[in-house]
Amino acid sequence: MLQVNDLYVNYKRDNNKAYVIQNLSMKIRRGERLGLVGESGCGKTTLARALLRLLSPNAVISSGQILLDGEDLLALSKEQMRKKRGKEIAFIPQNAMNALNPVHRIRDQLIELLYEHTSMPKKKALETIRAAIHSVDIHERHLNDYPHQLSGGMKQRIIIAMTLMLQPTLIIADEPTTALDVIVQQNILHKLRTMQEALNSALLFISHDLALVSSFCHTIVVMYGGKIMETCRMEQFLARASHPYSIGLQYASPNFSMNGEALITIPGMPPKLTELSKGCQFHERCPFVSDKCVSVEPKLQQIAEGHKVACHYVSEAQRFRREAKEIATWERRR
Ligand SMILES: Nc1ncnc2c1ncn2[C@@H]1O[C@H](COP(=O)(O)OP(=O)(O)OP(=O)(O)O)[C@@H](O)[C@H]1O
Ligand code: NI
Numbered sequence: 001m002l003q004v005n006d007l008y009v010n011y012k013r014d015n016n017k018a019y020v021i022q023n024l025s026m027k028i029r030r031g032e033r034l035g036l037v038g039e040s041g042c043g044k045t046t047l048a049r050a051l052l053r054l055l056s057p058n059a060v061i062s063s064g065q066i067l068l069d070g071e072d073l074l075a076l077s078k079e080q081m082r083k084k085r086g087k088e089i090a091f092i093p094q095n096a097m098n099a100l101n102p103v104h105r106i107r108d109q110l111i112e113l114l115y116e117h118t119s120m121p122k123k124k125a126l127e128t129i130r131a132a133i134h135s136v137d138i139h140e141r142h143l144n145d146y147p148h149q150l151s152g153g154m155k156q157r158i159i160i161a162m163t164l165m166l167q168p169t170l171i172i173a174d175e176p177t178t179a180l181d182v183i184v185q186q187n188i189l190h191k192l193r194t195m196q197e198a199l200n201s202a203l204l205f206i207s208h209d210l211a212l213v214s215s216f217c218h219t220i221v222v223m224y225g226g227k228i229m230e231t232c233r234m235e236q237f238l239a240r241a242s243h244p245y246s247i248g249l250q251y252a253s254p255n256f257s258m259n260g261e262a263l264i265t266i267p268g269m270p271p272k273l274t275e276l277s278k279g280c281q282f283h284e285r286c287p288f289v290s291d292k293c294v295s296v297e298p299k300l301q302q303i304a305e306g307h308k309v310a311c312h313y314v315s316e317a318q319r320f321r322r323e324a325k326e327i328a329t330w331e332r333r334r
Pocket of ligand 2: 174
């Protein structure tokens, strides 16, 4: 199980800091697929890279714990962490297709990975590689290919086969299918899911696509301005999303079960994150804002088993859900 406690990450920029992850706590259990959603810039990739300890050099994890099966990843040496990555923690990055080395054959790249993390004899390694690429429906003759000889979808499937070959306990996928067309996307997600279920690994699935996340994941975390606004099981999210930002995302998402209503847009821009926030991160864009939201930070509080929301007015969520359907409600903030 992955458990994150009170994590803070900031980036140093020229003269200031950006507080990109603030006070973030979450859990993912074995076998669970957790979807992480939120607009561009809210900190999703930063969180993923913090978990992997692959942040850029100007990033600082200023406090918190990241526990994988009880072991604090932040306490490991660089070398220990490098061994965990690839083996226990798999990462499928945003443009995974470019993660393959263009000058080496697919076979050599897969072998290299196995040799780096295991002491498999050559024969066993070759068998493992064949099984891995069969599992994503790729013929073994492609082991002889160089990356440029393969389509985008095939490269993405090879990356998935490659990352899962070492049977990780945690898989982090950051927009794994964004660049691909819908059919290829469905096929790849199906493969990812089958393998994740077979390994019983925890999956952190990052996406902009709320409809996709809602059909693919068991649980959801809605992030905004570096903080968790709401987290719950998917059926709770579908029936009773309670944070105005979550509700806004739902009504702004094409393909999200909305019975043909017009899509809203959430006006305004995400916060700049140059100061630790005082009130609610979402207050500047929230149609239901009050003075309290500007000055007092709402704590992430449990409203039902497995359902947490950071909003002072969570008791009015039913009204929010009704009113947020109307485009006029959001026009108030323009
Ligand atoms: N290396 C960096 N130095 C300074 N600021 C950074 C750096 N990387 C990211 N940021 C800033 O941190 C914030 C969060 O970025 P991040 O990439 O984590 O967001 P995201 O939710 O993954 O967005 P997207 O959906 O576009 O991928 C943004 O404001 C971004 O500009
Ligand atoms: Ni990102």
